[in-house]
Amino acid sequence: MEYILEVKQLVDFPRCRIYREFIRSLMSDRNLRTTGGSYLFYYMVLCSYANFRSSYLKLEGITYLVSPGEWICRTAELSKWFRTRYQHQSLAIMEHLQKQNYITYTKLGHGNLLKFEICDWKKHNTALNYNYPCLKDGGFFFFPIAAVHELISMRRCSEMDIILDLWIHAIYNDEQVQGSDIGPVVYFRNYTGNPLTSYSDLSLRWGISKATVSRILNKFQEKEYISLISFTGRHGSVIYLCSYLSTMFNISDIMINKEEVSMTFQVPVHITDSAPSEEDDAVKDSQIDCSEITDCVSDNFPCVSKTHIRKIIKKLAQILAAQGVPCCECPLTQYKLSPLSDCREGIIRYSLRLGCPDMQTVYRFELTLSPEPTPDGYLMKTKKTTEIKERG
Template identity: 55%
Template sequence: MSEYQLEIKQVVDYPRCRIYRQFIQNLMADRSIRTNGGSGLFYYTVLCNYANFRTSYLRIDGIGYTVYPGEWICTVKELSAWFRTRFQCQAVSILDELQKRHLISYLFLDRGKVVKYKIRDWKKQNTVLDYNCPCQKDTGFFFMPVVTATELVSAGRCSEMDILLDLWMSAVYNDNQVQGSEIGPVVYFRNGTGSPLVAYSEMAARWGISKATTGRVLKKLADMDYISLMSFPGKTGSVIYLHSYLSTMFQISDVLVDKEEVAMSLKISITLPDEGEPQADSALTEHEVCVSEELSCVSKSDMDAVIRKMAQVLDAQGISCFRCPKSIYKLYPLSNACREEYIFHTLNTAARFGMSVCCGEDKPVYTFELSLSPTENDREGGCRE
């Protein structure tokens, strides 16, 4: 029997985002997330969530209706409950706004008590089944064009629900065009840089809110365990990873994302402690570090600090050797290009080292590759990072 290896990705070039109906139903049931906004992304997503993907028949108040793919029929009262509006006329106003943007079309039935709406371009973005059968609204998924979501976000002031959906639809996973996506599902706003680092001012301008409100909303979503918000010092920016994304989108186990691992993936400089400065407790216990004689330009204390940074990341992933006092760490150049003479004359390039984790004097149990790059201050003879 042939064996296959499945590789899961959510690439940045894919023009559509797959949205599971159960995920939208869970968001609709979460009353702690506010929906009062003017962008319309949440409202449009709810309408898509109830749209048929095949022809079915529906009876309301004893009257039978035929519902075709991309359509749905509901009462105005139900529509108001979905949109969380106080009055039914407010729900109808939302439909008017979406119709003006050429996203839907709708009409009233049964003297204005029932609404029949249709998602435009539904057949273009979603597969339509030919046979007739009832369509469940809490299973399966539908596709939404990324460009449509972006246009809705930029149309007005976003609510908390709009922001959460925008983050979800902007997620990228395991795409070599986006840094940090190999670690976990990261939010990338497709700005062409390939870096998920984003400033609060950029997100505030995108969502039509202030920077203070942006910070409060992101902190709230992080406290509710929807996202992991990682902020870095200075003007570096912030990175956002999504929780429960892999289990929802691909039915696989979610991954644990560590800030130190993200910093390494994005090549964000780490600050080494000064000589004699006490170091905070970490996962690394007493150990022995062996540095190759060909790397005498790199001090043992600096390498010790780098190993401690790696220990925090790898220990969180279940590699417990860094807690064992019998472990020995050996650092060596990977090629002649990494020798001291080469490093001294080419400070503008990254130096690649190998690190082996040995259990006592036995053979290595783990082997890693390190890439260390000097910062601008290092090149100018400034502080060490």
């Protein structure tokens, strides 16, 4: 049996995936000014250097243990990252972030070294057991959306802060946001589904004048960071991001075809009727509640049995865990499926809720299965219609 499984995100998760390579490219771009007071850029730079897992670092003849969320650097390096002329300016930035409870830091080696820790790092970035996002100069980390709103509200935003604010609020291929099927569009989550924004709104958001907003957006467009589409009258403008797809998904931003827009990828899985050892499954049958699903039989289309749907959910849990959803690695997580369509319709839809045993904090997805007979087991094709972001 061959299943085409479509996974559609139904909830906006309050974390965004940020690639370290993207932060490094911004740090090296001297055309972007850092003068401002929102501290979003500085905080995100520190997050990009934080450890994902414990490691040892040898500096000045001493070996230090660096835990997840921590890093040790020279004060001169910190000044280089922040682009400050003097080291005391970098330390003033660290002091401000510490007062706001974003970080804690300690001076080492008579002030030549500095060890910092990102507060709530484990809440947003679990110490993972696989190496992919753990590379020091590669991979990604998750950044809380709430921290963005807090930081940009403090003071006047710099050009660096603004480009990061636009990047974090990019929405791609979400049917609830108009224009996102064309490309990654900036949407500030005002629950209207309309990405149109005015210079007046951006002026209030970033703490700058409307003339400065116009100048900065035009500069970003010239540097090919964004593509700006303006409308006459009081409608506003739509902002599309350039190089977003190549950074986030390693696909071209030019000549996007239909398959790239739908973000389709295939995951082969061979499902047999034999019962596997429960020790081999990260998700146990007791965690999956499919009591509302009935094993009915259709004359026209084969149905998905409870045994097979459990195996599909176990495979889906592995995919979501690789996307950074920590609940899929927790042995206490409960998976509850509810049918949204009749089995006899051929294309079968389910509602999937997963979360803690009390199901107070959950993720919600909509699954669509299109069964087709095949002589060799099953091939599960997973279609991700929106970017899956982590939620606490």
